[in-house]
Amino acid sequence: xxxxxxxxxxxxxxxxxxxxxxxxxxxxxxxxxxxxxxxxxxxxxxxxxxxxxxxxxxxxxxxxxxxxxxxxxxxxxxxxxxxxxxxxxxxxxxxxxxxxxxxxxxxxxxxxxxxxxxxxxxxxxxxxxxxxxxxxxxxxxxxxxxxxxxxxxxxxxxxxxxxxxxxxxxxxxxxxxxxxxxxxxxxxxxxxxxxxxxxxxxxxxxxxxxxxxxxxxxxxxxxxxxxxxxxxxxxxxxxxxxxxxxxxxxxxxxxxxxxxxxxxxxxxxxxxxxxxxxxxxxxxxxxxxxxxxxxxxxxxxxxxxxxxxxxxxxxxxxxxxxxxxxxxxxxxxxxxxxxxxxxxxxxxxxxxxxxxxxxxxxxxxxxxxxxxxxxxxxxxxx
Amino acid sequence: xxxxxxxxxxxxxxxxxxxxxxxxxxxxxxxxxxxxxxxxxxxxxxxxxxxxxxxxxxxxxxxxxxxxxxxxxxxxxxxxxxxxxxxxxxxxxxxxxxxxxxxxxxxxxxxxxxxxxxxxxxxxxxxxxxxxxxxxxxxxxxxxxxxxxxxxxxxx
Numbered sequence: 001x002x003x004x005x006x007x008x009x010x011x012x013x014x015x016x017x018x019x020x021x022x023x024x025x026x027x028x029x030x031x032x033x034x035x036x037x038x039x040x041x042x043x044x045x046x047x048x049x050x051x052x053x054x055x056x057x058x059x060x061x062x063x064x065x066x067x068x069x070x071x072x073x074x075x076x077x078x079x080x081x082x083x084x085x086x087x088x089x090x091x092x093x094x095x096x097x098x099x100x101x102x103x104x105x106x107x108x109x110x111x112x113x114x115x116x117x118x119x120x121x122x123x124x125x126x127x128x129x130x131x132x133x134x135x136x137x138x139x140x141x142x143x144x145x146x147x148x149x150x151x152x153x154x155x156x157x158x159x160x161x162x163x164x165x166x167x168x169x170x171x172x173x174x175x176x177x178x179x180x181x182x183x184x185x186x187x188x189x190x191x192x193x194x195x196x197x198x199x200x201x202x203x204x205x206x207x208x209x210x211x212x213x214x215x216x217x218x219x220x221x222x223x224x225x226x227x228x229x230x231x232x233x234x235x236x237x238x239x240x241x242x243x244x245x246x247x248x249x250x251x252x253x254x255x256x257x258x259x260x261x262x263x264x265x266x267x268x269x270x271x272x273x274x275x276x277x278x279x280x281x282x283x284x285x286x287x288x289x290x291x292x293x294x295x296x297x298x299x300x301x302x303x304x305x306x307x308x309x310x311x312x313x314x315x316x317x318x319x320x321x322x323x324x325x326x327x328x329x330x331x332x333x334x335x336x337x338x339x340x341x342x343x344x345x346x347x348x349x350x351x352x353x354x355x356x357x358x359x360x361x362x363x364x365x366x367x368x369x370x371x372x373x374x375x376x377x378x379x380x381x382x
Numbered sequence: 383x384x385x386x387x388x389x390x391x392x393x394x395x396x397x398x399x400x401x402x403x404x405x406x407x408x409x410x411x412x413x414x415x416x417x418x419x420x421x422x423x424x425x426x427x428x429x430x431x432x433x434x435x436x437x438x439x440x441x442x443x444x445x446x447x448x449x450x451x452x453x454x455x456x457x458x459x460x461x462x463x464x465x466x467x468x469x470x471x472x473x474x475x476x477x478x479x480x481x482x483x484x485x486x487x488x489x490x491x492x493x494x495x496x497x498x499x500x501x502x503x504x505x506x507x508x509x510x511x512x513x514x515x516x517x518x519x520x521x522x523x524x525x526x527x528x529x530x531x532x533x534x535x536x537x538x
Binding site for chain 2: 074078090096097125134146147159182284
Protein backbone atom coordinates (compact mmCIF):
# COMPACT_ATOMS: atom_id res chain seq x y z
CA UNK A 1 0.00 0.00 0.00
CA UNK A 2 1.45 3.31 -1.03
CA UNK A 3 1.19 5.95 1.66
CA UNK A 4 0.76 9.30 0.03
CA UNK A 5 1.11 12.55 1.89
CA UNK A 6 -2.14 14.46 1.56
CA UNK A 7 -1.90 17.86 -0.01
CA UNK A 8 -4.02 20.37 1.76
CA UNK A 9 -5.50 23.39 0.03
CA UNK A 10 -3.36 25.89 1.87
CA UNK A 11 -0.29 24.58 0.09
CA UNK A 12 -1.73 25.64 -3.25
CA UNK A 13 -3.20 28.97 -2.25
CA UNK A 14 -1.87 31.87 -4.27
CA UNK A 15 -0.81 34.97 -2.42
CA UNK A 16 2.16 35.72 -0.23
CA UNK A 17 1.05 34.28 3.07
CA UNK A 18 2.92 31.85 5.25
CA UNK A 19 1.07 29.01 6.87
CA UNK A 20 1.97 27.06 9.97
CA UNK A 21 0.60 24.08 11.86
CA UNK A 22 -0.63 22.44 8.66
CA UNK A 23 -2.73 25.39 7.62
CA UNK A 24 -4.20 26.33 10.97
CA UNK A 25 -2.10 29.48 11.26
CA UNK A 26 -2.01 32.13 8.53
CA UNK A 27 0.31 35.13 8.56
CA UNK A 28 2.06 37.55 6.25
CA UNK A 29 5.47 36.74 4.92
CA UNK A 30 7.43 39.35 6.86
CA UNK A 31 7.20 38.53 10.52
CA UNK A 32 10.18 40.41 11.96
CA UNK A 33 8.20 43.27 13.42
CA UNK A 34 5.70 40.82 14.91
CA UNK A 35 8.53 39.12 16.80
CA UNK A 36 9.58 42.55 18.05
CA UNK A 37 6.05 43.18 19.32
CA UNK A 38 6.09 39.85 21.12
CA UNK A 39 9.50 40.55 22.60
CA UNK A 40 8.51 43.99 23.89
CA UNK A 41 5.27 42.82 25.46
CA UNK A 42 6.65 39.65 27.00
CA UNK A 43 9.89 41.30 28.02
CA UNK A 44 8.31 44.27 29.74
CA UNK A 45 5.73 42.14 31.49
CA UNK A 46 8.37 39.68 32.66
CA UNK A 47 10.37 42.46 34.20
CA UNK A 48 7.21 43.76 35.86
CA UNK A 49 6.32 40.36 37.31
CA UNK A 50 9.87 39.67 38.43
CA UNK A 51 10.84 42.97 39.96
CA UNK A 52 7.77 45.02 40.81
CA UNK A 53 5.14 42.50 41.70
CA UNK A 54 6.81 40.87 44.71
CA UNK A 55 7.08 44.25 46.43
CA UNK A 56 3.63 45.44 45.38
CA UNK A 57 1.93 42.20 46.34
CA UNK A 58 3.36 42.36 49.82
CA UNK A 59 3.06 46.07 50.52
CA UNK A 60 -0.13 46.86 48.67
CA UNK A 61 -2.29 43.99 47.58
CA UNK A 62 -1.86 40.57 46.01
CA UNK A 63 -4.64 41.45 43.59
CA UNK A 64 -2.25 43.67 41.67
CA UNK A 65 -0.15 40.93 40.09
CA UNK A 66 -3.25 38.76 39.62
CA UNK A 67 -4.98 41.42 37.59
CA UNK A 68 -1.78 42.07 35.69
CA UNK A 69 -1.56 38.41 34.76
CA UNK A 70 -5.16 38.36 33.53
CA UNK A 71 -4.59 41.46 31.48
CA UNK A 72 -1.36 40.04 30.05
CA UNK A 73 -3.06 36.79 29.08
CA UNK A 74 -5.87 38.72 27.39
CA UNK A 75 -3.40 40.89 25.46
CA UNK A 76 -1.44 37.87 24.25
CA UNK A 77 -4.58 35.98 23.29
CA UNK A 78 -5.89 38.91 21.24
CA UNK A 79 -2.52 39.46 19.61
CA UNK A 80 -2.18 35.83 18.60
CA UNK A 81 -5.76 35.67 17.43
CA UNK A 82 -5.26 38.74 15.25
CA UNK A 83 -1.97 37.51 13.86
CA UNK A 84 -2.85 33.92 13.20
CA UNK A 85 -6.33 34.15 11.77
CA UNK A 86 -7.56 34.66 8.25
CA UNK A 87 -8.43 38.36 7.98
CA UNK A 88 -11.20 37.69 5.46
CA UNK A 89 -9.24 36.81 2.35
CA UNK A 90 -11.35 36.46 -0.79
CA UNK A 91 -10.24 33.52 -2.89
CA UNK A 92 -9.31 34.25 -6.47
CA UNK A 93 -11.77 33.50 -9.21
CA UNK A 94 -11.48 30.11 -10.84
CA UNK A 95 -11.03 30.21 -14.63
CA UNK A 96 -14.70 29.73 -15.48
CA UNK A 97 -15.78 32.54 -13.21
CA UNK A 98 -13.02 34.80 -14.51
CA UNK A 99 -14.11 34.09 -18.09
CA UNK A 100 -17.73 34.73 -17.23
CA UNK A 101 -16.84 38.11 -15.78
CA UNK A 102 -14.68 38.95 -18.80
CA UNK A 103 -17.56 38.18 -21.10
CA UNK A 104 -19.87 40.37 -19.06
CA UNK A 105 -17.38 43.20 -19.24
CA UNK A 106 -16.98 42.78 -23.00
CA UNK A 107 -20.73 42.78 -23.43
CA UNK A 108 -21.10 45.88 -21.29
CA UNK A 109 -18.35 47.76 -23.12
CA UNK A 110 -19.77 47.03 -26.55
CA UNK A 111 -17.52 47.56 -29.51
CA UNK A 112 -14.30 49.28 -28.72
CA UNK A 113 -12.65 50.71 -31.79
CA UNK A 114 -9.08 49.73 -32.43
CA UNK A 115 -6.73 52.25 -30.94
CA UNK A 116 -9.32 53.46 -28.48
CA UNK A 117 -8.86 52.67 -24.83
CA UNK A 118 -11.59 50.52 -23.37
CA UNK A 119 -13.40 52.07 -20.45
CA UNK A 120 -12.14 51.30 -16.94
CA UNK A 121 -13.52 48.23 -15.29
CA UNK A 122 -15.89 49.61 -12.73
CA UNK A 123 -19.30 48.44 -11.67
CA UNK A 124 -21.73 50.84 -10.03
CA UNK A 125 -24.01 49.48 -7.37
CA UNK A 126 -26.50 51.28 -5.26
CA UNK A 127 -26.17 50.66 -1.57
CA UNK A 128 -28.66 52.35 0.74
CA UNK A 129 -29.31 55.01 -1.91
CA UNK A 130 -25.65 55.81 -2.47
CA UNK A 131 -23.76 54.90 -5.61
CA UNK A 132 -20.70 52.87 -4.75
CA UNK A 133 -18.13 51.92 -7.36
CA UNK A 134 -16.81 48.38 -7.36
CA UNK A 135 -13.38 48.07 -8.87
CA UNK A 136 -12.04 45.11 -10.79
CA UNK A 137 -9.02 43.35 -9.33
CA UNK A 138 -6.64 42.19 -12.06
CA UNK A 139 -4.82 39.84 -9.74
CA UNK A 140 -7.83 38.07 -8.32
CA UNK A 141 -9.97 38.49 -11.46
CA UNK A 142 -13.03 39.58 -9.56
CA UNK A 143 -14.98 42.73 -8.99
CA UNK A 144 -14.13 43.52 -5.42
CA UNK A 145 -17.11 43.51 -3.07
CA UNK A 146 -17.77 46.83 -1.37
CA UNK A 147 -15.20 47.64 1.32
CA UNK A 148 -12.83 44.99 0.06
CA UNK A 149 -9.36 45.96 -1.02
CA UNK A 150 -6.28 44.25 -2.35
CA UNK A 151 -3.29 44.08 -0.03
CA UNK A 152 -0.11 44.22 -2.05
CA UNK A 153 1.98 42.85 0.81
CA UNK A 154 -0.04 39.69 1.15
CA UNK A 155 -1.22 39.75 -2.48
CA UNK A 156 -4.81 38.97 -1.54
CA UNK A 157 -8.12 40.76 -1.71
CA UNK A 158 -9.39 41.12 1.84
CA UNK A 159 -12.99 41.77 2.77
CA UNK A 160 -13.64 44.95 4.77
CA UNK A 161 -9.95 45.71 4.48
CA UNK A 162 -8.69 47.97 7.24
CA UNK A 163 -4.92 48.00 6.88
CA UNK A 164 -1.92 45.73 6.83
CA UNK A 165 -0.34 45.85 10.26
CA UNK A 166 3.33 44.81 10.40
CA UNK A 167 3.19 44.83 14.20
CA UNK A 168 0.80 41.91 14.20
CA UNK A 169 2.27 40.44 11.04
CA UNK A 170 -1.06 40.18 9.22
CA UNK A 171 -3.76 42.14 7.44
CA UNK A 172 -6.60 43.50 9.53
CA UNK A 173 -9.91 42.81 7.85
CA UNK A 174 -13.46 41.72 8.47
CA UNK A 175 -12.67 38.59 10.43
CA UNK A 176 -10.00 39.86 12.78
CA UNK A 177 -10.76 43.54 13.19
CA UNK A 178 -12.44 43.10 16.55
CA UNK A 179 -9.51 41.10 17.88
CA UNK A 180 -7.16 43.80 16.66
CA UNK A 181 -9.21 46.47 18.40
CA UNK A 182 -9.39 44.47 21.62
CA UNK A 183 -5.65 43.95 21.38
CA UNK A 184 -4.90 47.68 21.15
CA UNK A 185 -7.44 48.44 23.86
CA UNK A 186 -6.12 45.85 26.29
CA UNK A 187 -2.53 46.75 25.49
CA UNK A 188 -3.33 50.37 26.33
CA UNK A 189 -4.80 49.26 29.65
CA UNK A 190 -1.83 47.02 30.36
CA UNK A 191 0.63 49.78 29.54
CA UNK A 192 -1.19 52.27 31.74
CA UNK A 193 -1.38 49.68 34.50
CA UNK A 194 2.32 48.87 34.46
CA UNK A 195 3.27 52.52 34.13
CA UNK A 196 1.08 53.50 37.06
CA UNK A 197 2.32 50.78 39.36
CA UNK A 198 5.92 51.46 38.47
CA UNK A 199 5.41 55.02 39.65
CA UNK A 200 3.64 53.76 42.75
CA UNK A 201 6.52 51.41 43.42
CA UNK A 202 9.08 54.19 43.17
CA UNK A 203 7.00 56.43 45.42
CA UNK A 204 6.44 53.73 48.01
CA UNK A 205 10.09 52.92 48.23
CA UNK A 206 10.76 56.55 48.81
CA UNK A 207 12.22 58.11 45.80
CA UNK A 208 15.55 58.98 47.33
CA UNK A 209 16.24 55.62 48.85
CA UNK A 210 15.10 53.75 45.81
CA UNK A 211 17.84 54.88 43.56
CA UNK A 212 20.54 54.48 46.15
CA UNK A 213 20.49 50.73 45.76
CA UNK A 214 22.37 50.81 42.52
CA UNK A 215 23.76 47.34 42.93
CA UNK A 216 20.35 45.72 42.76
CA UNK A 217 18.58 45.35 39.46
CA UNK A 218 15.24 46.70 40.55
CA UNK A 219 15.74 50.42 39.95
CA UNK A 220 17.20 49.79 36.51
CA UNK A 221 14.31 47.52 35.48
CA UNK A 222 11.77 49.98 36.77
CA UNK A 223 13.33 52.78 34.76
CA UNK A 224 13.37 50.58 31.66
CA UNK A 225 9.73 49.64 32.11
CA UNK A 226 8.74 53.24 32.64
CA UNK A 227 10.52 54.29 29.47
CA UNK A 228 8.95 51.54 27.38
CA UNK A 229 5.50 52.23 28.79
CA UNK A 230 5.83 55.96 28.34
CA UNK A 231 6.52 55.74 24.63
CA UNK A 232 4.06 52.91 24.11
CA UNK A 233 1.33 54.87 25.84
CA UNK A 234 1.33 57.71 23.37
CA UNK A 235 1.26 55.47 20.35
CA UNK A 236 -1.03 52.63 21.45
CA UNK A 237 -3.50 54.79 23.31
CA UNK A 238 -3.63 57.10 20.33
CA UNK A 239 -4.22 54.18 18.02
CA UNK A 240 -6.99 52.84 20.24
CA UNK A 241 -8.62 56.25 20.24
CA UNK A 242 -8.39 56.44 16.46
CA UNK A 243 -9.97 53.03 15.99
CA UNK A 244 -12.69 53.84 18.51
CA UNK A 245 -13.49 56.86 16.35
CA UNK A 246 -13.54 54.70 13.22
CA UNK A 247 -15.77 52.09 14.82
CA UNK A 248 -18.26 54.71 15.99
CA UNK A 249 -18.56 55.87 12.39
CA UNK A 250 -18.39 52.35 10.91
CA UNK A 251 -15.42 53.23 8.72
CA UNK A 252 -12.22 51.42 7.93
CA UNK A 253 -8.72 52.90 8.07
CA UNK A 254 -8.52 52.37 4.34
CA UNK A 255 -11.66 54.42 3.71
CA UNK A 256 -10.50 57.10 6.11
CA UNK A 257 -7.14 57.46 4.38
CA UNK A 258 -8.70 57.59 0.94
CA UNK A 259 -11.36 60.00 2.14
CA UNK A 260 -14.12 57.87 0.67
CA UNK A 261 -16.82 59.31 2.89
CA UNK A 262 -15.34 62.64 3.74
CA UNK A 263 -18.26 64.29 2.03
CA UNK A 264 -16.50 66.20 -0.70
CA UNK A 265 -18.37 64.21 -3.33
CA UNK A 266 -21.47 64.43 -1.19
CA UNK A 267 -21.34 60.68 -0.72
CA UNK A 268 -22.13 59.69 2.83
CA UNK A 269 -21.03 56.42 4.35
CA UNK A 270 -23.76 53.99 3.28
CA UNK A 271 -22.73 51.40 5.85
CA UNK A 272 -23.11 53.57 8.90
CA UNK A 273 -26.26 53.17 10.96
CA UNK A 274 -26.02 56.85 11.89
CA UNK A 275 -26.04 55.77 15.51
CA UNK A 276 -22.81 55.31 17.45
CA UNK A 277 -24.11 52.47 19.61
CA UNK A 278 -25.39 50.53 16.64
CA UNK A 279 -22.15 51.01 14.76
CA UNK A 280 -20.10 49.80 17.70
CA UNK A 281 -22.37 46.82 18.20
CA UNK A 282 -22.15 45.82 14.58
CA UNK A 283 -18.39 45.94 14.47
CA UNK A 284 -17.63 44.47 17.88
CA UNK A 285 -20.57 42.21 18.56
CA UNK A 286 -21.51 41.19 15.06
CA UNK A 287 -21.54 37.58 13.91
CA UNK A 288 -18.24 35.73 13.69
CA UNK A 289 -17.72 35.28 9.99
CA UNK A 290 -16.28 31.99 8.83
CA UNK A 291 -13.19 31.75 6.69
CA UNK A 292 -14.01 31.02 3.06
CA UNK A 293 -10.54 29.78 2.32
CA UNK A 294 -10.88 26.19 3.52
CA UNK A 295 -7.16 26.00 4.23
CA UNK A 296 -7.25 22.53 5.67
CA UNK A 297 -9.41 20.93 3.02
CA UNK A 298 -7.69 18.13 1.18
CA UNK A 299 -6.75 18.67 -2.45
CA UNK A 300 -8.03 15.95 -4.75
CA UNK A 301 -5.12 14.56 -6.72
CA UNK A 302 -7.01 11.87 -8.61
CA UNK A 303 -10.36 10.17 -8.57
CA UNK A 304 -10.07 8.85 -5.05
CA UNK A 305 -12.91 9.64 -2.75
CA UNK A 306 -13.19 13.26 -1.70
CA UNK A 307 -12.79 14.00 1.93
CA UNK A 308 -13.67 17.23 3.57
CA UNK A 309 -14.96 19.13 0.54
CA UNK A 310 -18.56 18.91 -0.49
CA UNK A 311 -18.83 15.89 -2.72
CA UNK A 312 -20.86 17.44 -5.51
CA UNK A 313 -18.73 20.56 -5.64
CA UNK A 314 -15.55 18.54 -5.69
CA UNK A 315 -16.57 16.46 -8.63
CA UNK A 316 -17.83 19.52 -10.44
CA UNK A 317 -14.44 21.07 -9.96
CA UNK A 318 -12.76 17.95 -11.25
CA UNK A 319 -15.00 17.41 -14.21
CA UNK A 320 -14.93 21.02 -15.21
CA UNK A 321 -11.22 21.13 -15.76
CA UNK A 322 -10.89 19.11 -18.94
CA UNK A 323 -14.15 20.29 -20.39
CA UNK A 324 -14.02 24.01 -19.81
CA UNK A 325 -11.51 24.62 -22.54
CA UNK A 326 -13.75 23.13 -25.18
CA UNK A 327 -16.78 25.14 -24.25
CA UNK A 328 -15.39 28.59 -23.61
CA UNK A 329 -12.49 30.21 -25.27
CA UNK A 330 -10.42 32.11 -22.79
CA UNK A 331 -11.08 35.76 -23.37
CA UNK A 332 -7.95 37.81 -23.61
CA UNK A 333 -7.49 40.32 -20.86
CA UNK A 334 -8.62 43.61 -22.27
CA UNK A 335 -5.93 46.15 -21.59
CA UNK A 336 -7.06 49.54 -20.50
CA UNK A 337 -5.69 52.49 -18.69
CA UNK A 338 -5.86 50.65 -15.41
CA UNK A 339 -4.06 47.58 -16.58
CA UNK A 340 -0.53 47.53 -15.34
CA UNK A 341 1.79 46.97 -18.28
CA UNK A 342 2.83 43.54 -17.18
CA UNK A 343 -0.76 42.35 -17.00
CA UNK A 344 -1.48 42.88 -20.64
CA UNK A 345 -0.02 39.71 -22.17
CA UNK A 346 -1.80 36.90 -20.48
CA UNK A 347 -4.86 36.03 -18.51
CA UNK A 348 -3.08 33.34 -16.64
CA UNK A 349 -0.35 35.33 -15.02
CA UNK A 350 -1.97 35.91 -11.72
CA UNK A 351 0.74 37.88 -10.10
CA UNK A 352 -0.13 41.40 -11.10
CA UNK A 353 -1.49 43.95 -8.71
CA UNK A 354 -4.30 46.28 -9.52
CA UNK A 355 -2.81 49.68 -9.71
CA UNK A 356 -5.94 51.69 -10.09
CA UNK A 357 -5.11 53.39 -6.86
CA UNK A 358 -1.79 52.44 -5.42
CA UNK A 359 -2.61 54.05 -2.13
CA UNK A 360 -5.29 51.54 -1.32
CA UNK A 361 -2.88 48.65 -1.50
CA UNK A 362 -0.36 50.09 0.87
CA UNK A 363 -2.40 51.55 3.65
CA UNK A 364 0.18 52.34 6.22
CA UNK A 365 -0.89 53.48 9.60
CA UNK A 366 0.80 56.87 9.38
CA UNK A 367 -0.89 59.15 6.96
CA UNK A 368 -4.26 59.46 8.63
CA UNK A 369 -4.96 63.11 9.26
CA UNK A 370 -6.92 62.43 12.33
CA UNK A 371 -4.98 61.32 15.26
CA UNK A 372 -2.32 58.86 14.73
CA UNK A 373 0.21 60.68 12.68
CA UNK A 374 2.81 59.36 15.04
CA UNK A 375 1.43 55.91 14.42
CA UNK A 376 4.57 54.81 12.69
CA UNK A 377 6.63 56.28 15.44
CA UNK A 378 4.17 54.65 17.77
CA UNK A 379 5.77 51.44 18.62
CA UNK A 380 9.09 52.08 17.04
CA UNK A 381 9.87 54.13 20.05
CA UNK A 382 9.30 51.27 22.41
CA UNK B 383 -39.52 15.46 -18.29
CA UNK B 384 -36.30 13.68 -19.13
CA UNK B 385 -35.30 11.00 -16.76
CA UNK B 386 -31.75 10.54 -17.89
CA UNK B 387 -30.50 12.05 -14.68
CA UNK B 388 -32.01 10.23 -11.79
CA UNK B 389 -29.56 11.30 -9.22
CA UNK B 390 -26.33 13.13 -8.73
CA UNK B 391 -24.10 10.14 -9.35
CA UNK B 392 -25.70 9.41 -12.67
CA UNK B 393 -25.44 13.06 -13.56
CA UNK B 394 -21.71 12.97 -13.11
CA UNK B 395 -21.14 9.77 -14.98
CA UNK B 396 -23.39 10.17 -17.95
CA UNK B 397 -23.33 13.88 -18.55
CA UNK B 398 -20.68 16.33 -19.58
CA UNK B 399 -20.40 19.86 -18.38
CA UNK B 400 -21.64 22.30 -20.96
CA UNK B 401 -21.72 25.64 -19.26
CA UNK B 402 -21.60 27.40 -15.96
CA UNK B 403 -23.86 30.19 -14.88
CA UNK B 404 -22.86 32.49 -12.06
CA UNK B 405 -25.42 34.24 -9.90
CA UNK B 406 -23.81 37.39 -8.55
CA UNK B 407 -24.17 39.07 -5.23
CA UNK B 408 -26.79 41.72 -4.62
CA UNK B 409 -25.26 44.62 -2.71
CA UNK B 410 -28.27 46.92 -2.50
CA UNK B 411 -28.67 46.24 1.22
CA UNK B 412 -25.02 46.70 2.02
CA UNK B 413 -22.36 44.09 2.61
CA UNK B 414 -24.72 41.40 3.90
CA UNK B 415 -24.57 38.18 1.93
CA UNK B 416 -27.44 38.24 -0.54
CA UNK B 417 -27.69 36.95 -4.09
CA UNK B 418 -29.53 38.40 -7.05
CA UNK B 419 -32.81 36.70 -7.81
CA UNK B 420 -32.74 37.78 -11.45
CA UNK B 421 -33.36 34.71 -13.57
CA UNK B 422 -30.43 34.13 -15.94
CA UNK B 423 -31.34 33.67 -19.59
CA UNK B 424 -29.13 30.60 -19.95
CA UNK B 425 -31.44 28.66 -17.65
CA UNK B 426 -34.65 29.66 -19.35
CA UNK B 427 -35.21 26.33 -21.00
CA UNK B 428 -33.82 24.23 -18.19
CA UNK B 429 -35.75 25.16 -15.11
CA UNK B 430 -38.85 27.03 -14.13
CA UNK B 431 -38.32 30.56 -12.98
CA UNK B 432 -40.25 30.12 -9.75
CA UNK B 433 -38.20 27.13 -8.65
CA UNK B 434 -34.99 29.00 -9.23
CA UNK B 435 -36.20 32.11 -7.44
CA UNK B 436 -37.42 30.07 -4.50
CA UNK B 437 -34.02 28.48 -4.12
CA UNK B 438 -32.18 31.79 -4.19
CA UNK B 439 -34.67 33.45 -1.83
CA UNK B 440 -34.33 30.59 0.61
CA UNK B 441 -30.54 30.87 0.50
CA UNK B 442 -30.81 34.62 1.06
CA UNK B 443 -33.00 33.99 4.07
CA UNK B 444 -30.51 31.57 5.52
CA UNK B 445 -27.66 34.03 5.10
CA UNK B 446 -29.74 36.82 6.62
CA UNK B 447 -30.40 34.58 9.60
CA UNK B 448 -26.68 33.86 9.96
CA UNK B 449 -25.68 37.51 9.81
CA UNK B 450 -28.50 38.88 11.93
CA UNK B 451 -27.25 41.30 14.55
CA UNK B 452 -29.44 40.92 17.56
CA UNK B 453 -29.62 39.48 21.03
CA UNK B 454 -28.11 36.16 20.17
CA UNK B 455 -25.11 37.56 18.34
CA UNK B 456 -24.41 40.00 21.18
CA UNK B 457 -24.59 37.21 23.70
CA UNK B 458 -22.30 35.04 21.63
CA UNK B 459 -19.86 37.92 21.16
CA UNK B 460 -19.72 38.90 24.82
CA UNK B 461 -19.47 35.35 26.07
CA UNK B 462 -16.71 34.61 23.61
CA UNK B 463 -14.82 37.75 24.59
CA UNK B 464 -14.98 36.84 28.27
CA UNK B 465 -13.49 33.45 27.55
CA UNK B 466 -10.87 35.06 25.26
CA UNK B 467 -12.50 33.27 22.36
CA UNK B 468 -11.47 29.85 23.62
CA UNK B 469 -15.11 28.90 23.73
CA UNK B 470 -15.06 28.53 19.96
CA UNK B 471 -12.89 25.48 20.39
CA UNK B 472 -15.85 23.79 22.04
CA UNK B 473 -18.96 25.19 20.47
CA UNK B 474 -19.92 26.10 16.97
CA UNK B 475 -20.73 29.67 16.08
CA UNK B 476 -24.22 30.46 14.89
CA UNK B 477 -22.87 31.24 11.44
CA UNK B 478 -21.28 27.81 11.17
CA UNK B 479 -24.53 26.16 12.21
CA UNK B 480 -26.41 28.04 9.52
CA UNK B 481 -23.76 27.17 6.94
CA UNK B 482 -24.36 23.50 7.69
CA UNK B 483 -28.08 24.03 7.18
CA UNK B 484 -27.34 25.74 3.88
CA UNK B 485 -25.15 22.88 2.79
CA UNK B 486 -27.90 20.38 3.54
CA UNK B 487 -30.47 22.51 1.77
CA UNK B 488 -28.33 22.77 -1.36
CA UNK B 489 -27.73 19.05 -1.35
CA UNK B 490 -31.46 18.44 -1.06
CA UNK B 491 -32.27 20.94 -3.80
CA UNK B 492 -29.70 19.37 -6.07
CA UNK B 493 -31.16 15.92 -5.54
CA UNK B 494 -34.79 16.87 -5.88
CA UNK B 495 -34.92 19.78 -8.25
CA UNK B 496 -31.71 20.48 -10.12
CA UNK B 497 -30.13 17.15 -10.92
CA UNK B 498 -33.27 15.85 -12.68
CA UNK B 499 -32.97 18.90 -14.92
CA UNK B 500 -29.30 18.45 -15.60
CA UNK B 501 -28.15 21.25 -13.34
CA UNK B 502 -25.99 21.36 -10.24
CA UNK B 503 -25.64 24.09 -7.67
CA UNK B 504 -22.30 24.68 -5.97
CA UNK B 505 -22.39 25.91 -2.38
CA UNK B 506 -21.37 29.61 -2.45
CA UNK B 507 -18.87 29.04 0.35
CA UNK B 508 -16.78 27.03 -2.09
CA UNK B 509 -16.53 30.15 -4.24
CA UNK B 510 -15.74 32.60 -1.47
CA UNK B 511 -19.41 33.56 -1.01
CA UNK B 512 -19.13 35.61 -4.16
CA UNK B 513 -21.33 33.68 -6.57
CA UNK B 514 -23.77 30.82 -6.76
CA UNK B 515 -22.30 28.64 -9.45
CA UNK B 516 -24.80 26.58 -11.41
CA UNK B 517 -23.27 23.95 -13.64
CA UNK B 518 -25.29 23.04 -16.72
CA UNK B 519 -24.85 19.49 -17.93
CA UNK B 520 -25.50 17.93 -21.27
CA UNK B 521 -26.23 14.29 -21.78
CA UNK B 522 -23.10 12.73 -23.29
CA UNK B 523 -25.12 10.66 -25.68
CA UNK B 524 -26.82 13.73 -27.05
CA UNK B 525 -25.75 14.87 -30.46
CA UNK B 526 -26.77 18.42 -29.79
CA UNK B 527 -24.29 21.25 -29.53
CA UNK B 528 -22.13 21.12 -26.53
CA UNK B 529 -21.93 24.82 -25.92
CA UNK B 530 -25.55 25.84 -25.86
CA UNK B 531 -27.69 24.94 -22.96
CA UNK B 532 -30.93 25.65 -24.64
CA UNK B 533 -31.07 23.00 -27.32
CA UNK B 534 -30.62 19.75 -25.55
CA UNK B 535 -32.14 16.84 -27.31
CA UNK B 536 -32.74 15.31 -23.93
CA UNK B 537 -35.94 17.24 -23.71
CA UNK B 538 -38.30 17.21 -20.85
